[in-house]
Amino acid sequence: MNEFEMMGLPEQLIKRLKAMGLSQPTPIQSHAIPYGLNGRDVMGLAQTGTGKTLAFGLPLVTQMLEFDKKPARYAVRGLVLAPTRELANQICEHLRALVEGTPLKVGFVVGGQSIRAQMQRLEKGTDLLVATPGRLIDLMDRRALTLDECVFLVLDEADQMLDMGFIHALRKIAAMLPEERQTMLFSATMPKQMNEIANSYLRNPKRVEVSPPGKVADKITQEVHFIAKAEKTALLKELLDKHRDERALVFGRTKHGCEKLMKHLVNAGFSAISIHGNKSQGQRDRALAAFKAGTVKVLVATDVAARGLDIPDVKHVYNYDLPNVPDAYVHRIGRTARAGKDGAAVAFCAPDEMGELKAIQKVMKMEIPVASGRPWELSEVPAKPKGRGGGGGRRGGGQGRGGQGQPQGGKPQGGARRRKPSRGRGGQQAA
Numbered sequence: 001m002n003e004f005e006m007m008g009l010p011e012q013l014i015k016r017l018k019a020m021g022l023s024q025p026t027p028i029q030s031h032a033i034p035y036g037l038n039g040r041d042v043m044g045l046a047q048t049g050t051g052k053t054l055a056f057g058l059p060l061v062t063q064m065l066e067f068d069k070k071p072a073r074y075a076v077r078g079l080v081l082a083p084t085r086e087l088a089n090q091i092c093e094h095l096r097a098l099v100e101g102t103p104l105k106v107g108f109v110v111g112g113q114s115i116r117a118q119m120q121r122l123e124k125g126t127d128l129l130v131a132t133p134g135r136l137i138d139l140m141d142r143r144a145l146t147l148d149e150c151v152f153l154v155l156d157e158a159d160q161m162l163d164m165g166f167i168h169a170l171r172k173i174a175a176m177l178p179e180e181r182q183t184m185l186f187s188a189t190m191p192k193q194m195n196e197i198a199n200s201y202l203r204n205p206k207r208v209e210v211s212p213p214g215k216v217a218d219k220i221t222q223e224v225h226f227i228a229k230a231e232k233t234a235l236l237k238e239l240l241d242k243h244r245d246e247r248a249l250v251f252g253r254t255k256h257g258c259e260k261l262m263k264h265l266v267n268a269g270f271s272a273i274s275i276h277g278n279k280s281q282g283q284r285d286r287a288l289a290a291f292k293a294g295t296v297k298v299l300v301a302t303d304v305a306a307r308g309l310d311i312p313d314v315k316h317v318y319n320y321d322l323p324n325v326p327d328a329y330v331h332r333i334g335r336t337a338r339a340g341k342d343g344a345a346v347a348f349c350a351p352d353e354m355g356e357l358k359a360i361q362k363v364m365k366m367e368i369p370v371a372s373g374r375p376w377e378l379s380e381v382p383a384k385p386k387g388r389g390g391g392g393g394r395r396g397g398g399q400g401r402g403g404q405g406q407p408q409g410g411k412p413q414g415g416a417r418r419r420k421p422s423r424g425r426g427g428q429q430a431a
Contacts, residue, residue: 007033009058010065016098026051027210033058036184041205043198044186047334050210053094056080056154056184061095063152063182064104064127071125074145076107078128078152081173083160084304085110085132085281086288091156092130104128111135112281119144128152133161133169140176147176152183158197159187163325167193174201188334189327220333222345224357226373229350232320233261237268239318239346240298244270246315247291250300251332253321261320262300272298303328311335319347322356326363351376 002023005014017023025033028046035042036059044055060078071077080095082088092108099106107126109118111134118135122145129136129145139145153174155161161170183202187194198205227235240248252258255276262274273296275287284304290296292311299311303323314336323329329347336343347368349357354376361367 003030007037007058009037009062012065012102013058013062013098016100020097022054025054028052028208029055029058031208031210032056032184035206035208036060036182037062039063039182041182041202042184043202043205043207044184045188045190045207045209046186047188047330052156052186053091054098056156056186057095057098059184060128060152060154061098061102061104065102067127070103071127071149073123073125074143075149076122076126076129076145076147077149078154079136079147079150079173079177080128080130080154080156081133081136081161081170082130082156083132083164083166085112086275086284086304087157088130088132089285095128095130099128106130109135109139110281111138112284115139115142133166133173137169137172140173147173148178150177151181153177153181153201155183155185155197155201157187158185159189159191159194159327160331162191162193162197163328167197170197171200188331191327219342220336220345221343222333222347222368223371224347224349224368225371226349226375229352232348232350233264235348236261236318236320237265237270239316240265240270243316244297246297247294247311247313248298248316248318249311249314249332249335250298250318250320251323252300252302253323255302257321258300258302262298265298265300270298271296272300274300276302276304303332313341315343317343317345319345322347322349322353322360324356326356326359329360330364346371349376351380352382354381 003025004017004023007025009017028044028050032042032044032055036056042056044052046052046055064078067077080088080091082091088108088110092106095106104127107121107129109122109129109131111132115135115138118139119142122129122139126145140147155170161167183205185198185202185205225235236250250261252261255278258274258276259278262272265272273287273290275284279287287296287299288311291299294313300320317333317336319329319332323332333343333345336345347357347360357368
């Protein structure tokens with residue numbers, strides 16, 4: 001008898017798990033599922049890629065199978081909220097696989113798709129709806145659904161919802177839910193504002209934590225290159241060239257920057273594609289499908305691809321630009337070393353990213369090993385403009401183009417001294 005059977009799950013779900021190739025629960029599943037089956041509210045803290053979807057999916061589906069009638073028109077009985085379309089789609093796929101052969105139906109509503117078609121599907125009533133907050137509110141405003149009968153609420157990747165500014169949307173949605181409900185919240189990190197969410201949405205929750213916030217998978221090797229911004233692309237191409245047959249995720253900070261970098265890689269002969277907020281949902285779906293299938297080896301993305309996506313066999317993650325939010329680094333590199341496999345995370349740090357790197361290392365409680373170059377000194381780091389989140393322009397100690405500590409003409413100015421070349425990565429200059 002496997003551990004899933006010992007939890008008292010229905011026989012039909014045990015059979016579905018076996019058909020899905022699952023026989024033993026992950027740590028977060030072992031801890032969260034028993035509480036969920038007993039109807040308790042749960043706050044689950046676990047690093048990305050640990051199987052959180054089944055941790056809430058199995059208790060919800062088990063209890064829903066006991067309902068003796070179908071949902072009413074426009075009614076939603078269970079609601080799962082996710083911050084991004086891609087994560088919502090992945091959750092939906094897993095839940096639909098779980099309920100296959102049962103009378104339960106899983107609905108799916110996100111932006112970027114026909115809202116009229118979604119309204120028509122919701123008219124028949126929905127057992128379990130997976131949604132992004134923005135589209136759900138659009139549908140609620142059009143009276144295309146009702147949450148009066150919703151007795152299950154799941155907030156997945158709740159910390160990213162906070163990062164993306166969904167707190168007001170969550171409050172609006174919560175006001176439409178019955179007070180008597182079961183709520184399960186899952187997150188990879190625990191920012192201070194999460195306590196407000198927990199106090200507002202959960203009642204006497206059982207806290208389940210299987211890894212400290214900020215901890216990454218043990219099998220991820222990490223390294224950082226201290227490199228001028230203008231030299232990042234050349235270094236990226238050099239590193240990618242060493243493993244052209246392996247999947248690599250490259251994270252940038254802006255939509256325009258990711259698109260430009262992707263086109264540069266394609267022109268250089270790499271099999272690359274991009275995903276970011278300027279892409280249509282169809283383009284994003286096709287990009288992910290090609291990357292998962294291995295027909296494209298390099299995916300250049302903004303943080304839209306950093307959370308929760310189960311992309312198999314990603315061997316390398318490159319932080320071409322360091323994220324503004326340090327927790328995002330943990331989620332980004334969590335795309336590799338999944339299911340017990342090995343993976344490598346490589347970060348590029350330009351002079352104006354030293355603050356971001358220090359914040360990342362503080363959250364992770366470790367110093368990332370240096371692969372090339374040396375940490376930028378204070379005189380080489382451009383000052384951040386007041387009132388902004390990042391450096392730019394020609395402000396702050398004579399920062400020139402790209403934050404490299406010198407203007408386009410090549411001569412140091414404003415007291416910023418030229419750094420001596422640091423020989424790393426096979427004798428080549430790192431800056």
